[in-house]
Amino acid sequence: MQVLELDVMDVKIVEDRHWGCVGGYDPSGSMQHGVQKGRSQRKYFRFFTEEKIFQLLQQVCRVLGYYGNIYLLVDHFMGLYSESAVYRKQAAMVLNELIAGAAGMGVDVLQEREVSLSMDDLKGSVTSILEEYTDQTNWYLVTSIDTEEISHEKQTVPRSGLAALPAAACSSILPSPDPHVTTRTMNSNVWQLCIQLEGVGCFAAVLGREFRLLLLSALYPVLEKAGDKTLLISETAQGTLVDICEACGYDSVQSLINENSDYLVNGISLNLRQVAHQPHAAQVLCTMLRHSDASLLPLVEDVIQDVLSALDQSYSDQASTFLGVLHSLMAALVQWFGPSCSKEHQQRQAAEGQSRTLSQMQQEITSQEMERFFLDYVKQKQIAEGNLSDSSDEEADKVPPLAKPESSNSDAEGDTPLPSHAQLAKDVMERCIHLLSDKNLRVRLKVLDVLELCVTVLHPHGNHLLPMAHRVWPALVTRLISDDPLAVLRAFKVLCTLAQKCGDFLRQRFSKDVLPKLTSSLLSQAAASARAGPVYNHTLAFKLQLAVLQGLGSLCEKLDMGETDLNKVADACLVYLSAKQPMKLQEAAQSVFHHLMRVDPDSTWLFLTEVCCPHPYEPPHTSLQPVKLRGMGRQRDEFTNNILLLLEELQQQESAGAQRAPPP
Incomplete structure (x- = not known):
């Protein structure tokens, strides 16, 4: 345990940030983030630097798991994990290697073990470790100096669960009531979460398709961390998702999310009703939107309405969190429906252009409009001069009235119902209007980003x-003329987008x-x-x-x-x-x-x-002035x-x- 102690003094661990709800989108859901199956984050240890030493320690733990009594070993190290804040990360690393060794993964077998481990025994050990890893006490840790995040974690994690532990042990692992958490504590928490996430990926590889039975308890927490703002955590969680796909037989992360979307959406909906869980539900929804396709939209429409309702009820408290979700939603809609919307709009513009050309041609070959124009002009002039005669009235009446112009497609557009994605964009834009004057600069900046995407989605529906x-x-x-320079910069981007769309x-x-x-x-x-x-x-x-x-x-x-x-x-x-x-x-x-x-x-x-x-x-002729x-x-x-x-x-x-x- 002492040899495996990690060096948690590197400031870059918490400096590297990932704006989870504003990340890139991959339509195939294949995680094009440089994350590869089986890749774990490089760890730096306090008492050694050679990678070979760590590999030998891994081999020792795996051999121990292969030949030893897995129940006794798991029970012993789970006790260290639960009771000792000093050894918690090391115990988690050992547990991960023990399970891999028990399954025979990466073990140099000298001789066959006397009693082979059954899949049920392995699954039982994995289930108990997984429950401990994803327990609120060990899953929701302070990893950022963001005051909003700290307040969310304080609300989420019950402190009564570790009443028997010494105060120092609690403060080194759990969120401190003091918002001034040390960098060392946050680094330690980041590494603990990364090791636990790597463990989930390892368990999936060990169980294979049997891990599908544990997705109900494992997938939702991993998606939470894939949307985490700390880069190290989000990258590790994304690698874990790839491991789960490989082990469970899913073609891509998109397929993994879509096939389990019913239970994920239900979990999001339930957690949105609890203020303490709303930020984590938002992270899951962001990750789902970022790695799925348009087929997900009908499944999450009700959840999006829940988000909008929650935003209406708590503008001041959770606005920043929910705006992250709305930004992910609108960015996804731009990706999913942008090309088709632009094609439809181009077709509509072409049709309108043809109708205008046709009407102009009709005007050229018809003298009725010209005749009517001059008769009206003469009549108005006579009225102005007071010389209107009865004959002119009769002559004007002989001219047949012009046919009423046909209503254009754009006029009829306002009467037709909007597509679901455009209606969502309109609903989101409604909230943006109210939040543009928020006193929090961060909120105003997020609103402006969301607003720009809303305009892009609604572009083909001009009447709306x-x-x-x-x-x-x-x-x-x-925002443009009397705000913080950052807000002015974002507002000008929105103005340019509006000019392109509204003309x-x-x-x-x-x-x-x-x-x-x-x-x-x-x-x-x-x-x-x-x-x-x-x-x-x-x-x-x-x-x-x-x-x-x-x-x-x-x-x-x-x-x-x-x-x-x-x-x-x-x-x-x-x-x-x-x-x-x-x-x-x-x-x-x-x-x-x-x-x-x-x-x-x-x-x-x-x-x-x-x-x-x-x-x-020079003028071309002398008669012209220079x-x-x-x-x-x-x-x-x-x-x-x-x-x-x-x-x-x-x-x-x-x-x-x-x-x-x-x-x-």
Whole structure:
């Protein structure tokens, strides 16, 4: 036990974080995280560093398990595990190796044992160890300095269970009532959980398909830890899931989750009703969403509604936890339904374009509309002059009324029920509107992330998205113009996504509510970035400037801004064409002008040549006045290189457009 003592002083164990509910998605469920079957985390021991020593100790334990009385051995080391905080991790490692040895895994057999171990005996030992490992006292340990997490663990783990232990033993393993838990304690807890998770994977490999009978008690806790924020724990849990799949005959983690989803969903639903268990239920749901496919959605719809109801009832207490679940849900919906939604939307847009073309053709071959227009014009003019005659009324009445236009597909869309995934996105967006003004910055940041995904999912359903965008706009503007820089950065990302999806709907609102603030902010920060050193590139102010410049041009193009607003944008971005600015800001400012060239090339050319004009323009005839631009004859300055580059690109763009244009 002393030889196997681990070194738990490494700060990186708790520094490495994994945002479990915001992780990557793998549609095949095959765990593309670099996790391989049978891989255990490398351990660092206090009294030796050679890996061969650990391998020999493993072999000793396995031989002991192969030839010894498994019941006595398990009972002895389970006693050490339960009673001694000092030897708990070592006892768990030995127990794992004993079970592997008892099954004959990795044992150099010198001679056959006298009495072979039956599967029932092995299963009985595994079951007792598994129950001890996953007991609340040993499973929910403080592994982070996150105050929210500590409070959750304090609520979950009953302290009365170890009343007989000395106070020091309790504090070294269980969550302390003092939120200031030491790094050593958290490291120790992390390693204990990793060893227990490795044990679950080992037990699955030992029992094979017989382990399916234990999935009811083992799978849910392992999925909890796969969604843990501590990287070491989440990686180990993911490796355990792969081991379970291999042992139980599942093709992938996705298959494992889908085939056991009924009991998992039931467990989540039950635990959501208990405040202390809600964070852990959220972790399980996040993991399920991250490693499954669209077939899971009908099974978890009711649970998602439970999450939304729980969020409605406890905005202040559990908002951050539930927002993690909603982020996982929306990211999954984007992955599952994004391509199909975009195809449907493209088909709908193509159909609308064809109908518009058809109506235009009909107008060209029909004189009825033109006749009606002029008769109405004459009639209105006569009314204004007071010269309306009866004959004109009779003449106007002879013109048959225009046929009522057919209702477009988009109009009918609002009357049709939304698909289930789009309805979920709409329900989630409802909650985001209320939470955008939360006093907690962390909550606001998560809400903005979720909101961006909601807009993406609802994009093909414009008649539902636009009213929601109208409702969210006031709160979003507040985040953009008067919030923490981190929130402003996220809010601007949401704004760019809204502009891509909503288009014309935002033009006037953006011009009135947001653009003046953005341009004034860019102008006020330009001086600081121009005189700053290389360290400035790592500041939040720089990241905010860069994000605004990178997104502003596409916003102007998507919203088809007017000339006045385009001039404001050009004025604000001109200072960032200075050679004194950081290179990334110069490149971002150039990208803004590239977009402006596409929106209004003539106005952009005139704006740039007013600053720097490379050569004079001679009139083609003496009767014409010479062209005078303020940029003519100016000496080279800090703006010259970038402006000349932009003018050259504009000239190339115009030349390419002229070549593509058909002859008159």
